[in-house]
Amino acid sequence: MSTLGTVGIKEVAQRAGVSPGTVSNVLNRPERVAVATRARVQQAIRELGFVRNGSAATLRAGQSRAIGLVVLDVGNPFFVEVARGVEDVVSDRDHAVILCNSGESPGREARNLRVLAEQRVRGVLITPADEDLSMLEGLRDRGVAVVLVDHPATGDLCSVSVDDVAGGDLAVTHLLDRGAERLAYVTGPLGIRQCVERRKGARRALRNAGLPARALEDVVVPEMNAGGGALAAEKLLAGGVPDAIFCANDLLALGVLRALAQAGVRVPDDVALIGYDDIEFSSAAAVPLSSIRQPTYQLGKIATELLLEECDDPSGHAHQQIMFQPELVVRESSR
Amino acid sequence: MSTLGTVGIKEVAQRAGVSPGTVSNVLNRPERVAVATRARVQQAIRELGFVRNGSAATLRAGQSRAIGLVVLDVGNPFFVEVARGVEDVVSDRDHAVILCNSGESPGREARNLRVLAEQRVRGVLITPADEDLSMLEGLRDRGVAVVLVDHPATGDLCSVSVDDVAGGDLAVTHLLDRGAERLAYVTGPLGIRQCVERRKGARRALRNAGLPARALEDVVVPEMNAGGGALAAEKLLAGGVPDAIFCANDLLALGVLRALAQAGVRVPDDVALIGYDDIEFSSAAAVPLSSIRQPTYQLGKIATELLLEECDDPSGHAHQQIMFQPELVVRESSR
DNA sequence: TTGGCCTGTTGACACGTTTTAATACAGCCG
């Protein structure tokens, strides 16, 4: 039943009357061992409650059956959906996912990557916290496959992303169509690429409409969650509320929405509001939230397929940069 | 710079002019090695870009510096908040967390536990998917510390939980106070303990109010998310909408809320609604959601402290069962 | 000077598995 200490491949071998090598074969290439022997070994495994020591296996094999996924914020449903796509692909190939949270901090990201490197993961899926990709290139040079998620690569890495400039354009063009003249852009730190790109798109929309760049005021907050949104709303209420607000993600928008409601500002009558990501909760918000939808699940799925492809054939692999187009979803908050 | 292949402790040792044992000491007990030597070794490590092979370290040490966290649903903000509590404690002690998702399925839970066992994690934090704890006791007998999260233990395991019976009572008592006479309980599979306990509390509240058990209709759906809530709402709309609805968690309640709104049923005028968990999105919902609040972050934090305590002193450790009390939060949906 | 102690360092082995080359054996054909 439950032996204390450690029951290894040797004990199993002895019990089944075979050599350790055969037990290993049963575990890894069952087809190479005769049916009768195989059955005997499997029974011994069951009887002794043997579980293979993954560290030893990994050590010997030189690489593990795991991949790392480093996201900016596990609390953000966007990344949870990405993770779902990743896991669905990975578990089919019976690999494991080690999920890490960088919290948008390059320091924590670096720590996470070090752990993943120590674990000798086969590959890493990552949404980088800043533009410095040197550590990732270091990983790749060390033989760890890397795919950027929600971040376009420049050519020597694979990437799967969504056109954030187009998304920003889509959002602001919509707000302008609706008659807005004074706009605000609520965003996280401008070290985050998505924030910058979406702003770029927003400004492009402004230009196309013949409006000056100053028609769009930036409101930068340190964290891209509901708390950050509330903070941004405070700032806006203090400085005079604009016609329309574009938030760099839905969590910010939900925070803004709640804070505005508490202050008696009506959405969309007094101010139009649009978010980004189209997370599930947006449609159930106090005022259903307009948003920019991204193929989130697909992002995780495709990225993982690319990663595993690179793992399986590291030499004959051409890096690909895949970019999806986002989609405008109009709801009550900007009607 | 970036050597291909593998740079190990030996190369570092050679470069620094010391023995491999000394390098290992620098890594694990820096205080035992002279400052000058230590500096030389650390420089060699930097120059060669050495990263320690975690598998080898784990193999030799017999256990890793990681703990496993198995939750019912990573998509549920409740568990995300628990995970945050876990990670905050764990990263202070520079351990790592391996986050696994059972999706409420005992099968996936078993697979996850097997992977964790193979990885030789020091301990496991788990919200079990069913009442069969035999596999967990097996783990514990094998020397892996186990703490139950959001699930009370019977005595031979540690656990940190919240009084779900009290929570169910709180919710339904509130609905009854508000004048409800025909109630519905929207819940996930009754294999899940939380669902059963909360119903038990709900029925207790009914009894205390002198009402028959049939005043509370069970609506069971397969998944405890917004989709499940929508499904439940369909059933309710078909069978006649009650006065008040108690949902086993907030995701269900949000799903119910949205579906009712689409069908033209007003909350709280036509029907009162209350959820469970008090996730962040509940207060920002179309109709701000009443809910039962739990000390979610604390749950993760305390559970992890218990776990690490058990890891550090396995023999002189007395198992504890800690139970928190939940709290009623009244918002618009049941006013 | 000798003996003892403390601090730093070393060398060799062990951890549990995978893998490879070698071995045993049966069956088949010439």
Place this chain on the structure above:
DNA sequence: CGGCTGTATTAAAACGTGTCAACAGGCCAA
């Protein structure tokens, strides 16, 4: 009967680190 093929199994050599007993050398007290 001998050589050959193919299958099933084995023995032994790694993989990269941690540990621990042993050892070197400097210092102080006797």
